[in-house]
Amino acid sequence: MAMADQPAGKSFRLSMLLYDTRYRSITIQVIMLTLFVIGVWWLINNMYTNLAIANKAPDFGFLWNPSGYDINQHMIDYSSQSTNARAWLVGLLNTLLVAFLGCILATVLGVFIGVLRLSKNWIISRLMTVYIETFRNVPVLLWILFANSIFIDTLPQPKTFRGENATSHMLWDAFAFTNRGFYIPKPTFGEGYLPVLIVFALSIVAIFIFRKWAYKRQEATGEILPVFWIGVGLFFIPAIVTQLVMGSPIGLEYPALKGFNFKGGFHLRNSLISLWLALSLYTAAFIAEAVRAGIMAINKGQSEAAAALGLRQNRVMSLVVLPQALRVIIPPLISQYLNLTKNSSLAIAVGYMDLTGTLGGITLNQTGRALECILLLMLTYLAISLTISMVMNIYNNSVKLKER
Amino acid sequence: MKPEPYVRREMLAPQPAPLGETGILRWMKANLFSGPVNSVISIAAGLFVLYVLYRLLPWAIQPSWNATSLSQCQDDPNITGACWGVIHDRFNQLMFAFYPHELQWRPLLAFGLMFVAIAPVLFDKVPRFLLAFTAMFPLLAIWLLWGGSAWPELMVLAGFFIGYAVHKALVGPAGELTAIILGVLATLLWWIFGVSPVAEMLQGVVPLDITPVESSKFGGLMLSITIGLAGIAFSFPLGIILALGRQSDMFIIKTLSVGYIEFIRGVPLITLLFVASVLLNYFLPRGTNFDLILRVVIMVTLFAAAYMAEVIRGGLAALPKGQYEAADALGLDYWKAMRLIIMPQALKISIPGIVGTFIGLFKDTTLVSIIGLLDPIGLANSIRGTTDWNGIVWELYLFIALMFWVFTFSMSRYSMYLENKLKTTH
Numbered sequence: 001m002a003m004a005d006q007p008a009g010k011s012f013r014l015s016m017l018l019y020d021t022r023y024r025s026i027t028i029q030v031i032m033l034t035l036f037v038i039g040v041w042w043l044i045n046n047m048y049t050n051l052a053i054a055n056k057a058p059d060f061g062f063l064w065n066p067s068g069y070d071i072n073q074h075m076i077d078y079s080s081q082s083t084n085a086r087a088w089l090v091g092l093l094n095t096l097l098v099a100f101l102g103c104i105l106a107t108v109l110g111v112f113i114g115v116l117r118l119s120k121n122w123i124i125s126r127l128m129t130v131y132i133e134t135f136r137n138v139p140v141l142l143w144i145l146f147a148n149s150i151f152i153d154t155l156p157q158p159k160t161f162r163g164e165n166a167t168s169h170m171l172w173d174a175f176a177f178t179n180r181g182f183y184i185p186k187p188t189f190g191e192g193y194l195p196v197l198i199v200f201a202l203s204i205v206a207i208f209i210f211r212k213w214a215y216k217r218q219e220a221t222g223e224i225l226p227v228f229w230i231g232v233g234l235f236f237i238p239a240i241v242t243q244l245v246m247g248s249p250i251g252l253e254y255p256a257l258k259g260f261n262f263k264g265g266f267h268l269r270n271s272l273i274s275l276w277l278a279l280s281l282y283t284a285a286f287i288a289e290a291v292r293a294g295i296m297a298i299n300k301g302q303s304e305a306a307a308a309l310g311l312r313q314n315r316v317m318s319l320v321v322l323p324q325a326l327r328v329i330i331p332p333l334i335s336q337y338l339n340l341t342k343n344s345s346l347a348i349a350v351g352y353m354d355l356t357g358t359l360g361g362i363t364l365n366q367t368g369r370a371l372e373c374i375l376l377l378m379l380t381y382l383a384i385s386l387t388i389s390m391v392m393n394i395y396n397n398s399v400k401l402k403e404r
Numbered sequence: 405m406k407p408e409p410y411v412r413r414e415m416l417a418p419q420p421a422p423l424g425e426t427g428i429l430r431w432m433k434a435n436l437f438s439g440p441v442n443s444v445i446s447i448a449a450g451l452f453v454l455y456v457l458y459r460l461l462p463w464a465i466q467p468s469w470n471a472t473s474l475s476q477c478q479d480d481p482n483i484t485g486a487c488w489g490v491i492h493d494r495f496n497q498l499m500f501a502f503y504p505h506e507l508q509w510r511p512l513l514a515f516g517l518m519f520v521a522i523a524p525v526l527f528d529k530v531p532r533f534l535l536a537f538t539a540m541f542p543l544l545a546i547w548l549l550w551g552g553s554a555w556p557e558l559m560v561l562a563g564f565f566i567g568y569a570v571h572k573a574l575v576g577p578a579g580e581l582t583a584i585i586l587g588v589l590a591t592l593l594w595w596i597f598g599v600s601p602v603a604e605m606l607q608g609v610v611p612l613d614i615t616p617v618e619s620s621k622f623g624g625l626m627l628s629i630t631i632g633l634a635g636i637a638f639s640f641p642l643g644i645i646l647a648l649g650r651q652s653d654m655f656i657i658k659t660l661s662v663g664y665i666e667f668i669r670g671v672p673l674i675t676l677l678f679v680a681s682v683l684l685n686y687f688l689p690r691g692t693n694f695d696l697i698l699r700v701v702i703m704v705t706l707f708a709a710a711y712m713a714e715v716i717r718g719g720l721a722a723l724p725k726g727q728y729e730a731a732d733a734l735g736l737d738y739w740k741a742m743r744l745i746i747m748p749q750a751l752k753i754s755i756p757g758i759v760g761t762f763i764g765l766f767k768d769t770t771l772v773s774i775i776g777l778l779d780p781i782g783l784a785n786s787i788r789g790t791t792d793w794n795g796i797v798w799e800l801y802l803f804i805a806l807m808f809w810v811f812t813f814s815m816s817r818y819s820m821y822l823e824n825k826l827k828t829t830h
Contacts, residue, residue, distance in 0.1 A: 029656040043687045122435035137812040139767040342672035385670035
């Protein structure tokens with residue numbers, strides 16, 4: 001009242017900067033900003049002084065020098081003659097690979113376990129509780145080391161697959177699980193493979209068009225088509241028919257034992273598999289809890305009302321409960337994806353060459369450019385995290401409850 | 405005479421409920437065998453559990469507790485599975501690493517006193533005066549763990565009294581706000597310029613020292629608990645401040661808080677630990693070389709504080725706007741409103757998240773093994789490198805997992821207890 005009557009600045013005293021709420025927030029902000037700037041300046045000044053004494057001015061030129069080390073798992077061409085920048089890129093791709101695989105497996109397992117934990121079957125729900133409490137409460141680093149030891153210590157050596165009386169055998173002559181990694185068949189593309197791929201791509205487009213059409217038809221006539229099964233048919237049948245018509249251009253290359261090791265097929269290293277499994281199993285426990293919380297957050301009246309409308313059990317789930325539960329599940333799911341991606345930096349413990357292993361590991365140690373490497377490392381992870389959260393937030397906004 | 409219609413004169417004795425409708429049979433019918441599909445699943449799951457136990461128990465139950473090396477286990481015909489001797493042999497190391505044997509009562513005492521210190525925080529039936537001990541505990545623990553003279557810790561403590569005295573003396577003549585600012589300033593000045601010379605002088609007059617222990621001797625579960633507890637204790641208040649900063653109307657404060665929180669949450673902890681181990685010295689004046697454990701604690705605290713801030717912000721955002729407006733309507737200023745109305749409710753809502761962050765922090769202490777500290781996982785690697793225990797895997801990892809599990813599981817149970825206790829709805 002009195003404040004509003006007095007025009008500002010009329011009788012301005014210095015103490016008003018502290019005691020008048022109109023000015024106090026400005027005072028506080030100016031002080032904070034000054035302190036912040038002084039602090040940052042102090043840190044950077046120290047850094048330059050220290051670097052000048054050590055005769056190492058910040059310089060990113062080392063990125064274009066040959067790295068001088070090998071990376072056993074690389075998705076793009078790479079050799080020890082490649083630049084450090086390329087090693088960084090290889091590491092980035094490896095991080096993204098394990099994060100992507102991990103997110104998929106963790107989501108599948110997590111949803112499965114979260115739903116089963118709500119099962120009315122006592123022994124099943126108890127088993128899932130045991131799973132969640134075990135995986136959640138033990139450090140992920142321990143799980144990664146544990147998984148790695150399982151593969152290295154319990155799987156057979158490749159040489160045991162050899163000879164007439166081999167002690168180990170391949171699964172269906174196609175998969176070999178050894179302590180050097182997993183060998184799985186690799187697709188080969190022979191003459192005339194292009195039409196098969198084109199037909200496959202077209203059938204996926206067709207599935208989407210068909211779903212849209214079926215939905216419109218249902219709106220118009222009320223008739224429900226078996227969308228799922230027709231979709232499955234569209235997914236497989238045209239591509240398989242073309243494959244047979246063209247004389248099977250796409251084949252599989254099976255791994256086979258040559259000498260002391262397997263040749264052919266894909267070689268998935270134990271470091272990748274153990275990291276992938278450990279991260280997925282660990283994160284799945286958290287996702288399961290999020291899924292359970294999401295489903296429990298839906299009012300029981302919702303499913304009862306849907307049942308009263310005459311919907312069948314699976315439609316109650318897919319049309320009423322899940323869309324609502326999804327809104328509760330998505331935000332924690334995003335943060336679990338982010339956690340998984342960040343935890344993948346523990347790859348360094350099992351020797352999987354991800355970002356931390358290349359840029360923050362060998363490159364750092366060989367060039368001694370700690371400042372530059374760690375700065376780039378942090379910025380790269382920051383970029384990955386921000387991208388993931390941005391994409392997931394767009395998705396979240398699309399399923400969010402639209403209020404007014 | 406009309407025959408009397410049949411009327412039962414006495415009550416029938418109550419019959420027992422049909423078999424299968426009471427006790428364990430009813431429970432089994434309802435929870436395990438409610439239909440054909442459920443029955444099959446139950447039986448399959450039961451068989452699975454039995455199979456796992458059948459494979460695991462014979463391996464785990466072995467008379468190998470007194471073995472002193474792996475080869476001894478392998479040579480003994482009675483031992484066909486786990487070699488638990490490694491736990492027995494290296495128990496002390498897994499707990500304390502290279503902390504001098506005759507001084508181990510000090511971390512043990514600190515650990516015991518820790519329960520006294522956190523009891524008044526955890527349970528409201530414990531007498532309130534113990535909170536004073538809680539406030540002093542961090543300094544006491546530092547003194548017990550690292551040893552040396554007690555005077556620096558006592559002088560740091562004296563800083564609080566100096567600040568309080570300055571505030572008390574000035575609050576009359578200079579007003580509340582000036583008194584607070586000058587009090588804080590006096591404390592800071594005392595800590596920066598007063599503590600070390602005065603402590604040295606007093607140490608010369610009255611020596612109050614116990615054997616010092618270097619940080620490089622720290623390790624094992626003791627190190628995990630030290631880092632975890634310090635991180636928990638410091639990240640909580642820092643997280644509250646950051647959360648309030650993020651909710652603030654002041655643009656600069658808000659921007660700084662958001663920038664900090666999003667940056668920290670965007671990078672993995674391991675990169676921050678790299679900063680602590682190789683980079684932090686670049687950013688400090690030349691010649692400062694403070695302890696690696698302290699640097700790690702700082703980084704872990706800064707890391708956990710960002711997550712804590714987000715959890716608490718969730719609680720703040722979940723409060724109905726009416727609560728803020730009611731606090732304003734009562735004429736409370738910002739800090740009073742926060743302390744008396746907003747925070748108690750917001751913190752209550754965010755208990756599961758807060759405890760979750762604590763658990764995550766405690767588990768994350770294992771990452772220090774990557775930068776070369778000897779936490780249990782780091783020790784496991786070095787134990788596996790010795791000739792006696794070369795090649796041992798499962799026993800060590802299982803034991804470490806169990807240690808962590810006990811701590812984290814009890815934390816999560818405590819959070820459930822707290823949620824229940826604070827629940828005000830029906």
